[in-house]
Amino acid sequence: MHVCLSVDEIVRLIACELVASKSKATTVAFAGCRKSFEDPALDVLWGTQEELLPLLKCLPGDVWNEGGYAVSTPTTRCSLSLNRFIRKAFKRFPTTPEWARFRKYSRRMRKLGEDNVLDALSSEVFSILQLCAITEPLFPNIKTLDLMPTEKSILFVPLFLSPRTTTVSIKFSPSAPLPPTAMIASVIATFPTLCPDLQEITLVRPPSDPTTVATVSEMLLAINRNALRHFHVFSPLTEEAREVIYALPDLCSLSVVIERGVSLPSAVLPNLTDLTIAYEHESDWLQIFRGAVFGPLETVTFASEQIANLLELFESVALAASIQNTLSSFTILTACSWNPNYPSLHQFTQLTYLAIAFSCDDGCSSTVDDDVVMNLARTMPKLETLDIGGHPCREIPIGVTAKGLVVLAHCCPGLSNLRIHFQVTSLSTPPAINGVTTNPWSASPRRGCALGYLEVGHIPVSEESVAVVALTLAHIFPHITRIGCKDGNWLKVVNAICLAREVISCSSK
Secondary structure, eight states, X not given: OOGGGGOHHHHHHHHHHHHHTTOHHHHHHHHHHOHHHHHHHHHHHHHEESOSHHHHTTSOGGGEETTOOSOSSOOTTSOHHHHHHXXXXXXXXXXXXXXXXXXXXXXXXXXXXXXXXXXXXXXXXXXXXXXXXXXXXXXXXXOEEEEOOOTTTGGGGGGGOOTTOOEEEEEOOTTSOOOOHHHHHXXXXXXXXXXXXXXXXXXXXXXXXXXXXXXXXXXXXXXXXXXXXXXXXXXXXXXXXXHHHTTOTTOOEEEEEEOTTOOOOOOEXXXXXXXXXXXXXXXXXXXXXTTOEESSOOEEEEEOSOOTTHHHHHHHHHHHHTOTXXXXXXXXXXXXXXXXXXXXXXXXXXXXXXXXXXXXXXXXXXXXXXXXHHHHHHHOXXXXXXXXXXXXXSSOSXXXXXXXXXXXXXXXXXXXXXXXXXXXGGGGSOOEETTEEOOTTOSSOOOOOOOOEEEEETOOOOGGGHHHHHHHHHHHSTTOOEEEESXXXXXXXXXXXXXXXXXXXXXXX
16 A cells, blocks of 8 residues: 555545545445545545435334335435335334444534435434434534424424534525424524534524514524624524624624614624625614724625615715725615616725626616616626626616627626626627727637626527527627526527537637
8 A cells, every 4th residue: 555545634635536526436445445544534425414314224224114104205315215215214223233333424424404404304213313312412523504494393403413513504495384483492592502612603584573583682692602703694683682793803794684673783893704684674774884893894785675775875884884995795685676876886896796686577677788887897897797687588678788798898807697688689780899899700709708607587589690699699708608598599599609619619720
């Protein structure tokens, strides 16, 4: 054996590469090659699991009752053979050696989660596991837990926590009924005790009622505030909890819900880089910016149905707090129609990500034209993602033309993702702007813009325009490979772009 393979770090690196390449069978074989390989390879192999089924399969077949069911419905996330296996129910308790085998792998797990990891199993399976793990955590070394529990599984969430858990993410599905508030509250209340050094907490779509507000607030007051770095809890807080959360000196990212009419302290968050605010009233959120102390704030997200003059208001508070030069990502989420005042964004020259989502359900509300997009491009040359509006509409009264797209490509060479309302008919004419010329018949396209993905939504393209639209897009955005669309003719545009690229590549050789 080469002396390098006696170094634990190198063995782990090899195992990481094998797992990353989805060669799990090879990783298992690698672990069995030599005793010194076993622990590092198994640590990597079992470190991150999306579901519990592989772990439960470590128990012998006679533990399971052939006539029972461990899942209420078949799951499409596992193979048919494993699906048949896990439909069984427990027939008996695992013996001490069998449980030791289970523990051999469960103690290696560092991350568990991906949505319905709990929902695939019956309550009976969780109950048996809970009884077997009564003296110590089921996963003693779990650091990250990411779950989407339902009423059936919510009470078993604490079973998966341990004193080493530093990240907990609980997301409730928007398409399923919420578990009873009392159940959710009882689980949240266990976090400070079971995970004394939590660094990141995420609660998405929890109930909005006084019990949840009180429980979440008490949890915040009880946890180790010196350890907390990321707090993303989409629930209002009590006044005492608000005083705490807006004054945590080591907090790096914060997501909060601001209720109408509540008093907010000025934020003193010198290390905050990421701020998300969901609010009910158009100006209540301003309170945390007045007299605020922010560090290098890089990402800001607003979510509300009350938009009004949001951009003008944010511009004023951003300038007062001196964050316009550090902000790199700005997102606005709303389901209503909206006509933003885009010049208010021109102060934010360092943006790499700009997303403004609004609805066109009651008729297109986009006012984005060439002037808007060209001014944004010229003031934000570092843009990598530009998303304005929802899925572009079928009928666009105003839209960007090829002229605006060329200036965007010229001024923002790092742009990789784009979603705007644009006039597809303008792509039939080669544009020329201020010395920047794009000739769709030229064999030498510009190589400057990195754009790979264009979302066109519901914008139609006629069959007879496919070829010229493809050529024009390929020359404005020479690296484009994907188009998000609802109209099937755009798939033909993508194919034509690929064909044109091959022809140009062959002709240049």
